[in-house]
Amino acid sequence: MINLTILGCHSATPRVNAFPTSQYLEINNNHFLIDCGEGTQRQMRKYKVGFSKINHIFISHLHGDHFYGLVGLLSTYGMLSREKEMHIFGPKGIKKATLQMLKISESHANFSMVFHELSSKESELIYEDDRVSVRTIPLTHRVYTNGYLFTEKEKPRKLNMLNISGYPEIDKADYLNIKAGRDVTLPSGEVILNTELTIDPPKTLSYAFCSDTSYKPSIVPIIKNVDLLYHEATFLNDRQDLAKKTKHSTSIEAAKIAKEATVGQLVIGHYSGRYPDTSMFQKEAETVFENVSLAKPGVIFTVK
Structure with missing residues (x-):
């Protein structure tokens, strides 16, 4: 079973009721944190995410709205006297940036942190246990960026x-x-x-997280037939020029990826603050792909 809790889903700077990207994923009894924008730990408490259950954090890229909450979260883990090691996956440079901040602030985060720095531009297997595997989804943004594909291992007959x-x-x-x-x-x-x-055992389930990226059809073979896809949609189609310039996607482009990949359900988010009404993102996407939902803080998407 998959449970995806949206903690934050807006782009750029945090606002009163808009938090940057962060998600909590439960898949086949594993618990993962995906991206960690500012305010993530506040949202974790608000939506009752168990801090102690998370042993693996996946960061898509080192822009602030996806990364700046990490140091604060790790510091809090230190104050909670965490002892179990934490595995952190992200672009090359994440280790230096994180440890330097923790050192300068004299943080109490004395538990072991294992950094898995990524640099490949090809999809690669980066994590695997007896229940779940995780592969990167190479994306195209202004800095080195990966999405992540989480797939259940096949259960015994x-x-x-x-x-x-x-x-x-x-x-x-x-x-x-x-x-x-x-x-x-x-x-x-x-x-x-x-x-x-x-x-026959239950069907294996999968979730694909596609963070900030230009429209990139080449990812379709990697995410083909996933049950649940999150794909950023920063702009509506009327600002396709701005999406191209900033290397983001529109709602129409996200829907095209979902359609081409024949996914089960599409969730879109990372809305630009220029749009007070996010319902238009869903309406536009549904002109291309039928099963579209909007990411909203606190919403849980379940796949069985």
Whole structure:
């Protein structure tokens, strides 16, 4: 299951009711923080995100509205006497910038921080455990930027106990091998196919986070068929010239990416402050792609 909590979803500077980019992702019992703009830890408390559950932070790029909340959050972890190590993924330079600030401020963040600095312009596997894998999505912005693709690992097949009960020769000791996909050979020599003894596991789910970027169709093969896609849409189509100049995307362009990638659901955000009514972003995107939602602080998107 995927639960995506939007903590902040606006561009540029924080405002009274507009927080820059940050998201909390729960996927297959893993807990990740994605980007960390100013005010992230305040939003985490407001929306009851468990600080202690997060052991991995993914930063897309080193612009302030995606990164400036990180030092404050790590400092707070220090004051909370955190002991478990924190893994931080982000562009080359993130380690120096973060540790220098913590050192100058004489922070109490004495727990281990493991930095994974990124520089490749090709998609690469950067994290993997027995439940989830994470790949980069190379984007095109004014500075080096990556999105991230989070994918559940395939779960074991489920035992079809009704069919298994028809073969008294099958012992419980065989169950693990059966769940792993192996056929069973009976004492008589008869081979029982695994598909007869098991049920397909639940579909693996995936989430793609595409932060600040120009319109980039080349990412489509990387995010093909994802269940949930967040793609920035800083401008409406009337300011396509400004989107191109600042290397951002429009709502129409985000929808085109979603359509070409045949994703399940598109969430758009990173709205420019020039638009007091964000509903127009959804209306424009829906002229290209049907299943569009707006990112809003506190909203949780669930995929089962």
